[in-house]
Amino acid sequence: MAIDNHYCTGEPFLDGEYDLRIQKIGNCYRAYKRSGTGQWKTNTGTSVLEEIELTPQYKMWADAASQLFGGLDICAVDAIHGTDGKEYILEVNDTAIGLGPTHELEDMHLMKDLILQKLELPQPAAQ
Numbered sequence: 001m002a003i004d005n006h007y008c009t010g011e012p013f014l015d016g017e018y019d020l021r022i023q024k025i026g027n028c029y030r031a032y033k034r035s036g037t038g039q040w041k042t043n044t045g046t047s048v049l050e051e052i053e054l055t056p057q058y059k060m061w062a063d064a065a066s067q068l069f070g071g072l073d074i075c076a077v078d079a080i081h082g083t084d085g086k087e088y089i090l091e092v093n094d095t096a097i098g099l100g101p102t103h104e105l106e107d108m109h110l111m112k113d114l115i116l117q118k119l120e121l122p123q124p125a126a127q
Contacts, residue, residue: 014088016080019047022054023076023097024062025110031058032100033081049100057087065092073114 018035031054036047061077068075076097078090099107 014080015083017083018081020052020058020079020081020087021076021097022058022062022079023100023107024066024072025074025107026114028107028110029054029059029062030100030103030107031055051100051102061089068092069094073118074111 018033021032021034023030023032031052033050033052034047035050058077061079062075065075065077066072072094074095074097076093078093079087080090081087095111
C-alpha cells in the first residue's frame with residue numbers, strides 16, 4: 001500500500017510459490033528462481049536462489065524492460081509464480097539488480113566491460 005497526502009493505493013496479495021528474477025546485462029541474460037523456507041517474503045535471508053532456464057517469455061520480458069526510459073543496458077525483471085500457476089511481473093529494476101552468487105564475478109566483469117565500451121563512444125556536443 002502506498003499512502004500520500006492526497007490519495008492511497010492498494011494491491012491484491014498474490015499467493016506465490018516462488019519469485020523470479022530475470023537479469024539482463026548487455027547481451028547476457030540469466031533467470032533465477034528464489035524460494036523461501038516458510039516465509040512469504042522470499043528476498044530475505046532465508047531464501048534459496050537457483051538459476052533456471054531462460055524461457056523465450058523471460059527473454060521477452062527482459063528485452064521489453066531494457067527498452068524503457070530510452071534504453072537500459074543493465075536491468076532485471078522481478079516476478080512471482082503464483083499458486084494459480086500464472087506469473088505476474090512485480091517490478092523492473094535498473095542497475096540496482098543484485099547479482100546471484102554463482103555468477104557474481106563474471107557479471108561484474110560484464111558490467112565493467114559494458115561501461116568501458118560506453119565511455120569510448122563519441123559524446124554529444126555540449127549545448
